[in-house]
Amino acid sequence: KVVVKTQLLYNTSLxxxxxxxPWFAEQxxxxxxxxxxxxxxxxxxxxxPMEILESVSKGRINAGSTAAGFWAGKIPAAxxxxxxxxGPEAPEYVAWLLEGNGMxxxxxxxxxxxxxxKVLPMAIIAPETAGWYTKEVNSPEDLKGLTMRxxxxxxxxxxxLGVNVTLLPPGEIFPALxxxxxxxxxxxxPSLDKNLGFYKxxxxxxxxxxxxxxxxxxxxxxxxxxxxxxxxxxRKLIELTCMATxxxxxxxGEATQAAIIRSNAEKHGVKNMYYSKQMLDTFRKAWExxxxxxxxxxxxxxxxxxxxxxxxxxxxxxSRLGFLPRDTGAE
Amino acid sequence: xxxEHILVIAMFLTFIGLLFTGFPIAFVLGGVAxxxxxxxxxxxxxxxxxxxxxxxxxxxxxxxxYKLMSNWVLVAIPMFVFMGLMLDHSGIxxxxxxxxxxxxxxxxxxxxxxxxxIGIILAASTGIIGASVVLLGVLSLPAMLRQGYSKTxxxxxxxxxxxxxxxxxPSIMLVIMADQLSLSVGDLFMGxxxxxxxxxxxxxxxxxxxxxxxxxxxPLSPELRPLNMKVFIDVLKTIIPPAGLILLVLGSIxxxxxxPTEASGVGALGAMLLAAYNxxxxxxxxxxxxxxxxxxxxxxxxxxxxxxxxxxxxxxxGGDELIENALTGxxxxxxxxxxxxxxxxxxxxxxxxxxxxxxxxLPLLAPVIKSLGFEIDGYxxxxxxxxxxxxxxxxxxxxxxxxxxxxxxxxxxLQGVAPKECTLMDTYKGxxxxxxxxxxxxxxxxxxxxxxxxxxxxxxx
Amino acid sequence: MDSNNTxxxxxxxxxxxxxxxxxxxxxxxxxxLIAVIIVQVVLRYAFEMGMVSLEEMQxxxxxxxxxxxxxxxxxxxxxxxxxxxxxxxxxxxxxRVEFFGLLFLVAPMVVVIFIHGLDYVGTSIRVGESSxxxxxxxxxxxxxxxxxxxxxLLGVATVSRMIRAAKTAFCKS
Ligand code: NA
Ligand code: NA
Numbered sequence: 001k002v003v004v005k006t007q008l009l010y011n012t013s014l015x016x017x018x019x020x021x022p023w024f025a026e027q028x029x030x031x032x033x034x035x036x037x038x039x040x041x042x043x044x045x046x047x048x049p050m051e052i053l054e055s056v057s058k059g060r061i062n063a064g065s066t067a068a069g070f071w072a073g074k075i076p077a078a079x080x081x082x083x084x085x086x087g088p089e090a091p092e093y094v095a096w097l098l099e100g101n102g103m104x105x106x107x108x109x110x111x112x113x114x115x116x117x118k119v120l121p122m123a124i125i126a127p128e129t130a131g132w133y134t135k136e137v138n139s140p141e142d143l144k145g146l147t148m149r150x151x152x153x154x155x156x157x158x159x160x161l162g163v164n165v166t167l168l169p170p171g172e173i174f175p176a177l178x179x180x181x182x183x184x185x186x187x188x189x190p191s192l193d194k195n196l197g198f199y200k201x202x203x204x205x206x207x208x209x210x211x212x213x214x215x216x217x218x219x220x221x222x223x224x225x226x227x228x229x230x231x232x233x234x235r236k237l238i239e240l241t242c243m244a245t246x247x248x249x250x251x252x253g254e255a256t257q258a259a260i261i262r263s264n265a266e267k268h269g270v271k272n273m274y275y276s277k278q279m280l281d282t283f284r285k286a287w288e289x290x291x292x293x294x295x296x297x298x299x300x301x302x303x304x305x306x307x308x309x310x311x312x313x314x315x316x317x318x319s320r321l322g323f324l325p326r327d328t329g330a331e
Numbered sequence: 332x333x334x335e336h337i338l339v340i341a342m343f344l345t346f347i348g349l350l351f352t353g354f355p356i357a358f359v360l361g362g363v364a365x366x367x368x369x370x371x372x373x374x375x376x377x378x379x380x381x382x383x384x385x386x387x388x389x390x391x392x393x394x395x396x397y398k399l400m401s402n403w404v405l406v407a408i409p410m411f412v413f414m415g416l417m418l419d420h421s422g423i424x425x426x427x428x429x430x431x432x433x434x435x436x437x438x439x440x441x442x443x444x445x446x447x448x449i450g451i452i453l454a455a456s457t458g459i460i461g462a463s464v465v466l467l468g469v470l471s472l473p474a475m476l477r478q479g480y481s482k483t484x485x486x487x488x489x490x491x492x493x494x495x496x497x498x499x500x501p502s503i504m505l506v507i508m509a510d511q512l513s514l515s516v517g518d519l520f521m522g523x524x525x526x527x528x529x530x531x532x533x534x535x536x537x538x539x540x541x542x543x544x545x546x547x548x549x550p551l552s553p554e555l556r557p558l559n560m561k562v563f564i565d566v567l568k569t570i571i572p573p574a575g576l577i578l579l580v581l582g583s584i585x586x587x588x589x590x591p592t593e594a595s596g597v598g599a600l601g602a603m604l605l606a607a608y609n610x611x612x613x614x615x616x617x618x619x620x621x622x623x624x625x626x627x628x629x630x631x632x633x634x635x636x637x638x639x640x641x642x643x644x645x646x647x648x649g650g651d652e653l654i655e656n657a658l659t660g661x662x663x664x665x666x667x668x669x670x671x672x673x674x675x676x677x678x679x680x681x682x683x684x685x686x687x688x689x690x691x692x693l694p695l696l697a698p699v700i701k702s703l704g705f706e707i708d709g710y711x712x713x714x715x716x717x718x719x720x721x722x723x724x725x726x727x728x729x730x731x732x733x734x735x736x737x738x739x740x741x742x743x744x745l746q747g748v749a750p751k752e753c754t755l756m757d758t759y760k761g762x763x764x765x766x767x768x769x770x771x772x773x774x775x776x777x778x779x780x781x782x783x784x785x786x787x788x789x790x791x792x
Numbered sequence: 793m794d795s796n797n798t799x800x801x802x803x804x805x806x807x808x809x810x811x812x813x814x815x816x817x818x819x820x821x822x823x824x825l826i827a828v829i830i831v832q833v834v835l836r837y838a839f840e841m842g843m844v845s846l847e848e849m850q851x852x853x854x855x856x857x858x859x860x861x862x863x864x865x866x867x868x869x870x871x872x873x874x875x876x877x878x879x880x881x882x883x884x885x886x887x888r889v890e891f892f893g894l895l896f897l898v899a900p901m902v903v904v905i906f907i908h909g910l911d912y913v914g915t916s917i918r919v920g921e922s923s924x925x926x927x928x929x930x931x932x933x934x935x936x937x938x939x940x941x942x943x944x945l946l947g948v949a950t951v952s953r954m955i956r957a958a959k960t961a962f963c964k965s
Contacts, residue, residue, distance in 0.1 A: 005383065013512065013697070044398075045646060050924070051394035054915060060391050073924040073932065113919055147836075156926040166844060167925045172404075175506050178517055181590045197515030353878020353886070354893035355871030357862075362897020365904055390908035393939060397912070400855035400935065403847060409857055410829070413822055592850065593836075596829025603826075617823070618816075625819035626870045629861020633871050636862070640901070743872040754879070 002229060004038045004221070006063040007056075009049045009070070012042065014170075015191045016253045017217055020123035021065040024219075024245040028237060036234050038063070056220045057115040063225075065122055067217040068106075069152040075113045076294060077301040079152045080308065081106045083212040085287040087308075090126050090214040090250055092315055097121060097216070100311045105304045112300060118226040120242045122219040123249035127209035129193060130275060131186035132177075132202035137275075140282045149173050149185040153290065154211025160286040170196060177201045186211065189253055190260040199268040206273045207329055210283050274329030334378045335649040342367045342645060356743060357630065360637030364644040365389070371648055382647055395639045399632070403592060404506075408631060410595030413624045414580075414602045415466030418573060420620050421606035427573045430566045439542025440549040442478060443488045446471045447534045450492020464493030464741050465627055468748040481548035482753050484541060487761030490741045491534055491768075494730045499527035504729070508689050508722050512697050518713055521787035522723045526776050530727075533768040541764075572608065576601040630747060634740070658699060665703040669721070669777070672696055673728045680732025681739070688729060693722070708784070716784045723783040724776060731769040734762045800956050807952035808867045811945060815864035818856060825853040848929045855935055859942035866898075866949040887960040894954045902947045909939035 006025075010018040025038035047055045052064035053071055069082035081102070088096060096102040103121075110117050131150075137143060144162035155165045168176055168185075174197050176182045184202065186209075187193050199205070219242060226235065264270040275283075295302035342363060349359045371384030399405075418427075438444070450467050468489050475485040497504045505519040542549040580598040606612040654675065661668055679688055697718060705717040713719055733741045736759040746755055776782050800808075832846040865871045878886065915921075916933040923929050 003381070041646075045651075046643065047391050047394045048398035051391075051398065054912075055391060055394055058387065058390065058911075060388050060394075070924065073928075074919045074921050114915075159926050164841070164844075165926065166847070172506060174509075174515060174517060175520070176590075178520075195515075197517055200515065200517055349893075349897070350874045351877050352889045352893065353873045353881065354889055354897065355873050357871050358893065358897045358901065361901040362893070365900040366896070369900075386904075389904055390911070393905060393908040393912045396905065396939060397936060400859065400938070401851055403851045406825070406829075406850050406854040409822055409825065409854060413826070593829060593833050596826050597833060599822075599826045600830055618819075621819040621822045622816060624822050625815060625857060625861055626865060626868060628858055629865040630871045632858035633862055633865060635858075743874075747870075747872050755874075 001034070002036050002234065004036070004062045004225070005041065005046075006038045006065060007041050007046050007052050007061045008043055009052060009064070009066040010043065010217075011170075012040070014195060015256065016125050016189065016249050017067075017123060017192065019252065020217065020245050020249045021219070023248060024122065024241055027241050027244065031237055031241065032234070036230075036237065040065075053115060053117070053220065056222050057117050059116070059222045059224060061222075062229075063219060063221045065217065065219055067215070068119075072152065075109060075300075076298040077109055077304050080301065080304050081109070081216065081218070083152065083154075083215040084308070085154050085157055085211045085290075086284055087213055088312060088315075090124050092312065092319070093214045093216065094124060094246070095315065096308060096311045101307050102311075105307060109300060109304065116223045117220045118223050120219045120221070120239060121216055121246050122242060123217045124246050125189055125215050125249060125253040126213075127207075128186065128188050128212040128215065129190055130206040130209050130211065131184055132193070132198040133184040133204040133206065134202050136204055136273070137206065137279065139278065146183045147181070149176070149182050149187075150211075151186065152211075153287075153294075154186070156290045156294075157211065157283055157286045160290060161282065174198065174201070188215075190257045190264065191253075194260050194264070199264050199270050203270055204273055205264060205270050206275055208275065208280075210275070210280060272329075274331070277330065333649075334374060334380050335382065336653050338367065338370060338374060338380070338382075338648045339645065339650045339653050341370075342648065342650075346641070355630075355633070357633030357637040360634070360641040362637075364392070364637075364640035367644050367648065371644070382649070384644070384647055388647065389644070391643055392640045395643060396636055399635055399639060407591045407595040409624055409628045410592070410599045411463075411466055412627050413620060414595065414598040415469050416620045416623050416627075417599065417602035417606060417616075419469045420616050420623075421602075421609060421611035423573050423602075423605055423609060423611070426569050430569045438539070439546055439551060440538040441551075442471075442475055443480065443484060443538045443542075443549060444535050446475070446488050447492045447531065447538065450489070450495060463496035464490060464744045465631075465748050467493045468745050472749055472753070476750060476752075479550040481545075482757040483761035484538075484548050485761070486745065486749065486753060486758040487763070487765050488534070488538065490734055490739075490745050490758060490762050491765035492531075493745070494733050494741045495527060495530060497733075498523050498530070498726050498730050504689065504726060505722075508693055508726070512693060512715075512718055512722065514715060514718055514722065515787075518719050518787040519722060522719050522783040523726060524786055525782045526723055526727055526772060529775060529782070530769065530772045533772060534765065537764060537768055572605055576605060627747065631744065634743075658696075665705060666777075668699070668703060669724070672699070673724060673773070676725055676728045677732045677735070680729050681735070693725065696721075696725075705780075708781075713784055713787050716780075719787065720776075720780040720783045724773065727769065727773050727776060731766060731773065734769065735766050736762065800959070804952040804955045807948050811863050811867045811949050811952075814945065815860065815867075818860045818864075821853050821857050825850060825857070828853065844923070844925045844927045845929050848923060848925075852929070852935050856938050859938045860945065862942055863945035863949040866946065866953055884961060887957040891954055891957040891961050894950050894957070898946070898950050902943050902950060906940050906943035906947065909936075909943060913937045913940060 006021065008018075008021055010021075012018045012022050021038070021040060025040055028036055028038055041061075043049055046061055049066070050070060052061075052066050053074070055061050056064045067082045068078040068080075071078040087093070093102075097106070103119075106119055110119055131148070133146075135142070140161055143158070145164075146162075147164040147166065148158060149168045150158045150163070150165045151167060155167065159165045166182065168182070170187065173182075173185050173187060177185060177198065178201055185198065187196060187198070190205075193199075193205075219238075221238075230238070261272060265272055291305060295305055345366070346359060346363045349363060350356065368384045368389040371380070371382035372386075374380040375382055375384065446467065449470070450463065471489060472485060475488075476482065505523060509515065509519050538549070576598065579601065580594045603612060603617070606616065658668065658672060658675070661671060663671065676688060700717060700721045701715075703717075705720075708716065733739045736742065739762070742755070742758050742762065745758060746753075749758070828846060828849050832843060832850070835841040835843060835846070861870075878889070881889070913933050913936045916936050921932040923932070
């Protein structure tokens with residue numbers, strides 16, 4: 001019987017992202033007839049969220065359920081494996097990871113940075129909202145001087161447009177909004193944002209989620225533990241269950257947003273907004289600059305980003321022909 | 332009983348035993364953690380347990396200490412301590428206390444009520460027990476004792492008023508609890524308002540009654556002047572600058588203009604400017620205040636460091652499961668289980684600070700509470716009203732446990748700044764009436780959940 | 793410093809003075825911290841400029857203050873005790889408590905945190921760790937190195953205090 005001590009980053013009561021690992025652990029337990037168990041520790045219980053990578057690598061905990069975007073300070077390329085502004089949607093992202101070079105590069109990134117971890121995808125969710133504001137954002141001018149909570153590469157884009165970007169953990173966002181320490185925030189999908197109560201303070205909820213069209217979370221397992229403490233069948237079981245969890249959470253996320261968006265508007269007086277073409281072009285242009293700067297600064301970022309770009313260029317032939325034109329919120 | 336559970340209980344008992352040797356609490360917490368990580372390691376080898384503890388595992392304390400160091404919210408602690416000590420060393424605090432007393436005229440206990448009111452205001456600003464209690468103690472104890480207050484009343488008032496800080500919003504504790512339970516922080520803030528105000532009112536009523544029943548414990552100031560226009564203006568002149576500073580600091584937080592950290596820095600600068608205005612600012616005073624601030628924050632964070640080590644090892648030994656199993660197996664009704672849970676929280680509050688308890692206990696308890704099926708009306712606005720209510724109950728309970736002998740964080744912090752003639756025993760005696768008031772407040776919120784749920788419902792409708 | 797320090801061995805006096813001097817210099821960071829907060833407030837409210845790096849500078853200063861305070865409070869007896877029984881102990885008993893407490897409770901903590909702390913700093917240097925925010929401070933290893941530094945100082949304070957305690961606790965006067 002093997003027990004895998006696993007530190008979570010997302011609270012288990014958070015929809016989708018938080019639900020993924022408990023569901024995963026439950027399936028593993030049943031499928032292994034109780035012989036393989038993931039013992040989950042709520043956020044901060046053993047080590048704080050930002051310390052999970054290092055603690056798994058050193059073998060202090062066997063595994064961690066996290067997202068690569070949190071390691072930007074240690075590995076500049078890491079956010080590319082969590083979500084990319086104007087990046088791929090969920091099917092394309094999964095295609096790059098599983099059929100393209102994505103997972104290979106993902107693992108190589110941790111190896112090269114000297115972290116002794118095995119990485120597997122834990123969940124994927126489709127677009128996030130583009131953020132919650134107390135006033136309308138009609139032109140790039142409206143962004144200047146705002147203080148906003150923003151995560152990852154999208155945060156660097158906002159920084160370029162004159163926003164004071166701060167990064168707060170989920171629990172501190174609402175009080176900061178309420179105290180006007182920040183004027184606006186983004187966090188995640190509508191059903192996750194609802195849990196944090198943004199609709200009570202910010203009445204303008206913007207779409208589309210240009211900064212996170214899809215977001216991937218990860219399961220990190222200490223490599224020595226992976227290689228030595230698990231047998232072939234257990235390793236295969238974990239890999240397969242990860243795939244199942246990715247699909248399960250994608251389905252869950254897709255199924256549950258619409259009702260929340262409508263109730264935001266009908267019950268709480270939230271205005272659901274769609275960014276103008278001018279705004280989206282502005283974001284895109286700023287993102288291209290950020291991507292270029294990052295690639296100049298960090299070799300592995302360059303390598304991974306070029307590979308993703310190449311994959312997407314190839315994919316676009318298919319996506320342009322294969323899909324029906326889309327009815328968006330734009331007027 | 333499993334070997335791990337015996338280890339958990341033994342760890343608690345060792346900790347309590349060593350506390351009574353009088354060795355610094357910070358190091359008793361940290362040291363017991365180190366000893367029991369060795370015990371866990373040996374138990375794995377010889378007693379076939381599965382704690383997984385070893386030298387590598389215990390290295391997690393470093394990750395946890397770094398989290399403590401990088402906590403921007405807690406930056407307010409040294410700053411509020413600096414502000415309080417500066418007001419004290421420059422003699423401003425004492426004069427303010429003395430003059431406020433004049434405003435209360437012939438009301439016995441006027442100074443203690445002043446302290447309670449300032450405590451409640453201060454509470455609202457910091458939300459950090461250590462900082463509130465220390466600041467309040469430094470500001471008011473010398474003045475109260477000089478006026479002949481009984482030591483027990485003075486110490487009890489300061490300890491109790493200082494702990495209100497973790498309850499009255501903006502409260503860091505409520506922020507962390509909301510994070511743990513995925514509740515809205517706004518709901519918890521609003522939910523804590525009535526219980527906090529009720530407790531403050533109970534304190535003041537108690538002080539007034541004590542003044543009537545035992546006048547010698549709350550004497551009037553010997554230099555009390557009759558309250559005429561001239562005195563009134565005199566008093567205002569000395570009170571307005573420091574009171575203005577405190578109101579500025581608090582007001583800017585409440586009005587949503589600044590964060591507590593910003594306000595604390597402005598407050599510290601303001602205290603220096605006030606001292607300069609009163610011609611009491613010198614290099615010597617600044618140096619003394621910085622050193623005393625350094626010393627005070629040193630022992631506050633010593634306890635944080637020790638507690639984070641202790642909680643980790645306790646958890647790795649399986650302390651969490653021990654608690655969870657014990658609770659779910661209880662043959663009691665819903666209110667019985669809530670009572671037991673609160674009793675456990677209360678006891679844990681003796682040993683662990685609220686951060687650890689919010690992290691260890693609350694996530695374990697939330698599913699239990701939800702399954703009990705309390706029907707509490709959230710007016711269609713408040714999500715999970717039963718959890719909001721329960722969390723407020725836990726918050727009041729924790730506040731009480733910090734006040735309760737023998738091991739209360741507020742008591743220890745207060746002891747660190749109390750004048751030499753105040754013994755720990757005096758503080759113990761002083762807090763007992765306030766603990767009774769706390770229990771009263773807790774009972775009210777238990778019986779009328781609307782005290783916690785109604786305000787969040789209307790505030791965000 | 794208590795009075796028996798005057799009779800204490802020369803070496804402990806040197807160690808204590810060292811800790812005290814480090815403490816008194818560090819204490820001035822409180823004033824620096826006030827200045828940094830004020831600068832940030834002015835920039836934010838007067839010029840509508842938020843600066844993540846200033847915010848990070850604040851907790852950097854705070855972190856140094858809280859970590860170095862540990863050793864200072866050992867030398868200057870600043871740590872909080874449960875003095876219910878302790879008050880009634882004889883001088884000799886008190887010093888015995890101190891000696892064994894430092895040996896069995898503080899020393900293991902110092903060793904464990906120091907060794908793992910060094911390793912922690914090493915990792916930070918190896919990956920060239922910087923802030924997780926785009927405009928935060930670089931060189932995280934600097935602030936992280938205050939974990940082993942604070943433990944080294946706590947070690948010095950512990951040894952010094954143990955020598956002083958041993959004198960009263962075990963030597964016949
Ligand atoms: Na996000
Ligand atoms: Na508060």
